[in-house]
Amino acid sequence: MAWVRKNKSGWVACYRDRNGVRRTLKGQVFTHKKQAQNAAAEAETKAQRKRTSSSIPWSEWRDTWQEQRTVESSTQTEDEKRIDRYLSPRWADVALCDIEREDLKAWRAELLKPYEVKVKGETATRQRSTATVNRIMSLMSKSLSDAVDSEVLEYNPAKGLTISGGDVEHERYLTKAEVAKVTAELSPRWALLMNFLAYTGLRWGEAKIHSLDGIYQKRIDVKRGVVQVFEVWDDKAGEVKQYPKGKLRRTVPVPKWLMDSLPTTGPRLLSPRGAMPQNNNFRRALNAAADKAGVERFRVHDLRHTYASWLVQAGRPLEQVQYLLGHKSIIMTQRYAHLGELPHDDILSALA
Structure with missing residues (x-):
């Protein structure tokens, strides 16, 4: 239940977020107690509504997200390939609110590891480039940042998880x-x-x-x-x-x-x-x-x-x-x- 408290400047609105953590309505101090109570109740209702929305699986958000995106058709085609190949197999059934930063880091580490493929009946070892992994991570981060923008999530756990530096491109200069x-x-x-x-x-x-x-x-x-x-x-x-x-x-x-x-x-x-x-x-x-x-x-x-x-x-x-x-x-x-x-x-x- 939301509540208020008084300080030297006036009344402050307090509430619990979707995880039950105590929060204070930032940047707002009210002259009247009733104003603070109404603001606190509204903030807590909004937080609980986010909790319900963020409980949907990533696959359900993916459908909404892809309908909302405005990108070039060629970009959309490439992104859909990456979503089907990398994002959906790992995150489709995971609720948005359960996607943790540590899990995303572990996924990034897996993407960077060498893997085996069959080439003409023979086993060959391949490894994704840093640039490829960064594109995958950026796409995942974009899906979550858009969820924040749509007030489905409170924060983006994938923010800043791309790898700086990356592969050094070998540039060939001909004479x-x-x-x-x-x-x-x-x-x-x-x-x-x-x-x-x-x-x-x-x-x-x-x-x-x-x-x-x-x-x-x-x-x-x-x-x-x-x-x-x-x-x-x-x-x-x-x-x-x-x-x-x-x-x-x-x-x-x-x-x-x-x-x-x-x-x-x-x-x-x-x-x-x-x-x-x-x-x-x-x-x-x-x-x-x-x-x-x-x-x-x-x-x-x-x-x-x-x-x-x-x-x-x-x-x-x-x-x-x-x-x-x-x-x-x-x-x-x-x-x-x-x-x-x-x-x-x-x-x-x-x-x-």
């Missing part, structure tokens, strides 16, 4: 000579696509737009020698998406020799079969060409890193590189800052 060696082993259309990615720094989806017909042909301005990055192709959703949404529209210069090598009519960047290029096919072609050329294998996205590395090593300001890459924050661009550092010999000679 211009290496790019030339690999493109020499590719079919003409794959070579054109590789050069376009390496010499513009566009993301895969941004470049893939130029395999489409119509208005997208106009995004490459031959007279000005630039490519306008206004849209992106979303492979997961299978559709074009407009910028900006977390990323920025921009205009990127294209070397004249590369611009001259692009088709003058129709879609500019097609696969060898004349269709929209697929990442898996392009990656296989790159691997085979790199092996033939005697160049260490690299990912498609490493061509974007390569572009940034060339600019920084040539002394371009990070702010300019940030714009050309379409980074919303300079923090993302600072990952390349070390490439522009002076050689140690120059530093030592200055100190001599």
Whole structure:
């Protein structure tokens, strides 16, 4: 039962929360006792109502939560996969109020452990990356924070349980000579696509737009020698998406020799079969060409890193590189800052 007590400033409302713990209504002191009694009764009723709501299993909240979410369709598809694979098997039958922080920590530890899978009849050991586990934990935390926002839970026990630092991504920077060696082993259309990615720094989806017909042909301005990055192709959703949404529209210069090598009519960047290029096919072609050329294998996205590395090593300001890459924050661009550092010999000679 709610109650009140008097202090020097006036009357204070007191109640018990859903766990039976004594609480004081924070930040409120009442002049009249009756006002404090009414506030205390209301706070306790609200706390008990939360207790009933928070007793529902996580699976029941999940259905409500997913209906309320407003995210991109591709994000929703990926999240649903993670929910079905990781969240639901562990938490579906657990009441929201019974999800404890220690249990979440133990679950995180399990996700980080190596596990065995069957590959062509053989047992193989796999381990999830820190980034993968962080995405899983973030999704769980989001479900609980939204429950707090909906006044179903009082607090989010998963808050702050992602792992700082994480895996160090191996970034591969190719030299211009290496790019030339690999493109020499590719079919003409794959070579054109590789050069376009390496010499513009566009993301895969941004470049893939130029395999489409119509208005997208106009995004490459031959007279000005630039490519306008206004849209992106979303492979997961299978559709074009407009910028900006977390990323920025921009205009990127294209070397004249590369611009001259692009088709003058129709879609500019097609696969060898004349269709929209697929990442898996392009990656296989790159691997085979790199092996033939005697160049260490690299990912498609490493061509974007390569572009940034060339600019920084040539002394371009990070702010300019940030714009050309379409980074919303300079923090993302600072990952390349070390490439522009002076050689140690120059530093030592200055100190001599």
